Amino acid sequence: MRLLLVEDEADLADTLADGLRREGYLVDVARDGASALTAAASNDVDVIVLDRDLPVLSGDAVCRTLVAQEYPARILMLTAAGTLNDRVEGLDLGADDYLAKPFAYVELLARLRALGRRGQSGRATAVLEFAGVRLDVGRRIVERDGTPIRLTLKEFGVLETLLAAEGGYVSADDLLDEVWDEPYERTRGVVKIAVHTLRRKLGSPEVIRSAAGHGYRVGTS
Template identity: 55%
Template structure:
């Protein structure tokens, strides 16, 4: 099943980290933020990330050491390394220790998003560019969804949940799976967050109803 892109952003500049994380969330990604290398390794050990955006020049534990540890442990996440140094030698070093991609600062935000999506695709099963069920169409790349030709105005979380349900191709998706893949680590598993989002999504999709509740299993289209 398709996973919403889950990102760990490791950046010691707190204001930059907040700004970048907010932008990635608007793109429909689930983003966790840590400010140092030690916290990065702790989070990576307990959470399932698709991409780790790693600042190289971290205090305490250097980004190079974080990358080496991730590679040696066999962590499946792709690593996009950020650094203020844009020299060829620095890029060669970063890639040589196991980073999958390299982006010098300052960077264009659109390029960062494109690189994260490209890295995430390497570890996910390829899906049709547009997900379709009857008169419902969802285009993940364009971030658009329509039903019977009518544009659906969805929040990022509503879009993410609908994408997960369509990608499941008729299989039930549990509330726990939706919470894990569409929200970040601070989502409370005991809240009604998923139920509320499903309810809003049903209203926006209209009639006839498309989302079915499967007792003790979750939801499906």
């Protein structure tokens, strides 16, 4: 699941982003409201963690804009003001949930899991299968012919994206957009390495094919 974390407190933003990435989330970070709208327009985001008190453009204004645009992401608003009226105002703006600072990190994770379930599409709940390879998206389990296979988060993301394409080619650039978030070195080389190790772990017969100028696909021939 891809998150957009909008938080102007640098230390808090960095700490949250690092923790969420360790939980397996893809995390993009924006430090003000205007940058948040730019980031949302550039990426397909599942959940936006939105601080209400932001420079340049307030969190309220960002929320109103996203709701008016019918942006599909769920919105979790953060604020130092935690009164009942503040929570009601935030939800009335169109936010899906509201969390007052300071908050427990485990509660943030629980709220994100709940929002993720509410926003899941058919793909997000799917079990994807091809040539004996079975990938359970929700449980994050991969098997081949019944044997469990341990994958890194990036390898899992690459395999999920390729299986979801149902035999169609996926370019290296598209894989970067789907699987890698901003702190990573976004080069085609990291995709090549991930595909190489993924092929090795999946074993024979090989199920990931490549073609110059097209990218990668699942297939046995």
